[in-house]
Amino acid sequence: MSVEVWWSSLASADRDLLRLLDAGERARVESLERSADRGRFLISAAMLRVAVAAHLEIAPVEVLVDRTCAECGGPHGRPRIVSHGTPAPSVSVSHSGLLAVVALAPRGPVGVDVQRLDDLDDPVDGRAWATREALFKAGTPAPGDVAVSELRPPLPGYVAVVVVPGGQDGAPRITHWPRPIARLSASGGGR
Numbered sequence: 001m002s003v004e005v006w007w008s009s010l011a012s013a014d015r016d017l018l019r020l021l022d023a024g025e026r027a028r029v030e031s032l033e034r035s036a037d038r039g040r041f042l043i044s045a046a047m048l049r050v051a052v053a054a055h056l057e058i059a060p061v062e063v064l065v066d067r068t069c070a071e072c073g074g075p076h077g078r079p080r081i082v083s084h085g086t087p088a089p090s091v092s093v094s095h096s097g098l099l100a101v102v103a104l105a106p107r108g109p110v111g112v113d114v115q116r117l118d119d120l121d122d123p124v125d126g127r128a129w130a131t132r133e134a135l136f137k138a139g140t141p142a143p144g145d146v147a148v149s150e151l152r153p154p155l156p157g158y159v160a161v162v163v164v165p166g167g168q169d170g171a172p173r174i175t176h177w178p179r180p181i182a183r184l185s186a187s188g189g190g191r
């Protein structure tokens, strides 16, 4: 089974998605002061659940996400999927600017990073920056254990890198959730 990469944009952040989250995630959304931060967390948390649910063939609300921080024990750590009996996939989540991305592999390590180039001090360094972040999220694996590849973000002005276990067959399977961004703008953004 190949690695999956799911993309979404802030344009798809919708209050209805709160229903997919657990109580801790909903509290996190409410606790964020800036609306863009709320939207990015909402879309990322909802997309993570939808992606894992599709992989495990369960409902998004049934996905158990542990967000315990490794440093302080608070509920704001990198998400980890808790097993339901079937082996839980390894996941990684990133968001920047208008984009959110989830990477999912049947087993780890996996790390993904998307970066809006305008947010970097030196945009020329974008790919190197995203690579460092993705490797860090994958747990800083030994170079021979992983494959590092650049992703093509669905909007211009971004760079993204995914780190997956070595020996995976084929390119990651890409999903645009809930629909391709091009189709979203072609329809005038209406629903």
Ligand SMILES: [Zn+2]
Pocket: 069, 070, 071, 072, 073, 074, 076
């Ligand atoms: Zn912490």
